[in-house]
Amino acid sequence: MTAVEQTRHLATAIPGPNSSALIDRKAAAVSRGVGTTMPVYAARAGGGIVEDVDGNRLIDLGSGIAVTTIGNAAPRVAAAVAAQAGEFTHTCFMVTPYEQYVAVCEHLNRLTPGTGDKRSALFNTGSEAVENAIKIARSYTRKQAVVAFDHAYHGRTNLTMALTAKSMPYKHGFGPFAPEIYRAPLSYPFRDAEFGKELATDGELAARRAISVIDKQVGADNLAAVIIEPIQGEGGFIVPAPGFLATLLAWCRDNDVVFIADEVQTGFARTGAMFACEHEGIEPDLIVTAKGIAGGLPLSAVTGRAEIMDAPHVSGLGGTYGGNPVACAAALATIETIEAEGLVARAAAIETLMKDRLHRLQADDDRIGDVRGRGAMIAVELVKSGGTEPDAELPKALCAAAHAEGVIVLSCGTYGNVLRFLPPLAISDDLLHEGLDVLEAALRHLS
Missing domain, CATH: 3.40.640.10 (Type I PLP-dependent aspartate aminotransferase-like (Major domain))
Structure with a gap:
């Protein structure tokens, strides 16, 4: 298999026509109880990228909910x-x-x-x-x-x-x-x-x-x-x-x-x-x-x-x-x-990179109530400005904005107000920074 190019690339709007057709097929064939987070259908994946059926390459900050920790389709x-x-x-x-x-x-x-x-x-x-x-x-x-x-x-x-x-x-x-x-x-x-x-x-x-x-x-x-x-x-x-x-x-x-x-x-x-x-x-x-x-x-x-x-x-x-x-x-x-490949140490390095970026963002935005986690399992808890009341709408808006820009990110939390990051340990620092750039821009736009 040819390696997936490790760059974010939007060939179409999200979702593209091929994914849209599959969305319609899912509605007709799959139980409504099985939901999906992203409006795209995967075709290939590797490193820190998931490529969809329309040729869009998405930065993967979810790892299939912490499954492809070592990277998708890892060679060994x-x-x-x-x-x-x-x-x-x-x-x-x-x-x-x-x-x-x-x-x-x-x-x-x-x-x-x-x-x-x-x-x-x-x-x-x-x-x-x-x-x-x-x-x-x-x-x-x-x-x-x-x-x-x-x-x-x-x-x-x-x-x-x-x-x-x-x-x-x-x-x-x-x-x-x-x-x-x-x-x-x-x-x-x-x-x-x-x-x-x-x-x-x-x-x-x-x-x-x-x-x-x-x-x-x-x-x-x-x-x-x-x-x-x-x-x-x-x-x-x-x-x-x-x-x-x-x-x-x-x-x-x-x-x-x-x-x-x-x-x-x-x-x-x-x-x-x-x-x-x-x-x-x-x-x-x-x-x-x-x-x-x-x-x-x-x-x-x-x-x-x-x-x-x-x-x-x-x-x-x-x-x-x-x-x-x-x-x-x-x-x-x-x-x-x-x-x-020393991936335990790589996870620790990802923590340092992500927390540094997120803490700097928190210092300028009181809607980020908490930055927490360990390794490549990092989250921000989002609250309404000026207090600690959970804000469940902001993560929804941030996820939607990130998805539209080709970044896979997930939310979680009892109150629905936590944005979580689970990047594969095979992801590059450049892709991590680019994914966080997209989220930072979306957060500022939603202020």
């Missing part, structure tokens, strides 16, 4: 997928197993935080892995209740919708949901500041607030697991105050509660560490991974302490496609690419 991944597909595409690991599955688990056990004996199991999606982590925790503790946090997102299946905090569009009209799910307050420094500086900056204090709620509403004797994103994704790229995660983990260890880190969006070099937990120096009992694990192919995993992972009975875990050999080949190539 493309070669590994082609080679594996030529050998065999499926046998089902539970029937006639294969080495690729074992090799991925070995790498996960090596790479995830923690020095003790570990085990892994492979699945297809983040939601599926979260469900299995809950199954494993319940099997190990012989307890049922699970605590998730305000603003959390853990998936779209029945159990993971129950864990997810935001109603629209994820939960509305789809209940009833799985029982024995409870919610505790998160450390949200920007919003906690409304209740005092100490709560916003002291993670241990914020954790004690959450633990008090858990003790009163659930009770440790009933609690199988606490599940948390080390940096929340759909909830708004919320980074808890230092000490919050460590205090929660210590409480879990003292009370026979499994601590599950959902690293679906934060894992595999995205945050300037291989896993976001490393920033806090914690070793979760179980870690859930997906998205960036396999360079664009569907794969997910649960990795954790051997005694917990081995608690379920034989054949209690699995699935027809879990750990598909082609996806496993892609994962092995993805891990090789991250390590060989």
Whole structure:
């Protein structure tokens, strides 16, 4: 395949005629419940560019929602997928197993935080892995209740919708949901500041607030697991105050509660560490991974302490496609690419570049209430001028303006007021600056 030219280029208006025709075909063929963010249809992608069917080249600041972390159609991944597909595409690991599955688990056990004996199991999606982590925790503790946090997102299946905090569009009209799910307050420094500086900056204090709620509403004797994103994704790229995660983990260890880190969006070099937990120096009992694990192919995993992972009975875990050999080949190539090309360090460099630009922009515009995130997982929380009231309309307008100019950018947050950036680590500094130039111009135009 010819490499995609790494420049932004608008051959037509967005959408162009070919994309417009496909939009009409989608309306006639695809369920209305499946929405799309951009009014374009992709034809090729690589590096920091997505090229659509009309020849428009768009700067990619979304990575397919943190999936193509190492870059789309990354050379090692493309070669590994082609080679594996030529050998065999499926046998089902539970029937006639294969080495690729074992090799991925070995790498996960090596790479995830923690020095003790570990085990892994492979699945297809983040939601599926979260469900299995809950199954494993319940099997190990012989307890049922699970605590998730305000603003959390853990998936779209029945159990993971129950864990997810935001109603629209994820939960509305789809209940009833799985029982024995409870919610505790998160450390949200920007919003906690409304209740005092100490709560916003002291993670241990914020954790004690959450633990008090858990003790009163659930009770440790009933609690199988606490599940948390080390940096929340759909909830708004919320980074808890230092000490919050460590205090929660210590409480879990003292009370026979499994601590599950959902690293679906934060894992595999995205945050300037291989896993976001490393920033806090914690070793979760179980870690859930997906998205960036396999360079664009569907794969997910649960990795954790051997005694917990081995608690379920034989054949209690699995699935027809879990750990598909082609996806496993892609994962092995993805891990090789991250390590060989120093992409953890690249993510840290992207953080420096983006935060420098965004903080300078914030200094001149009080509608940028907060700039936060780690690595290539950066967000700005937008508020109404002169205060901290969430402004959900401004991100919509900014996204629309950026899309029209050929920049892929996403919004998120419980209040719909967060603009999030998830560029592939293969993107150039020039493309990052150009994408931010477009957003800065749009922000000034909308002042």
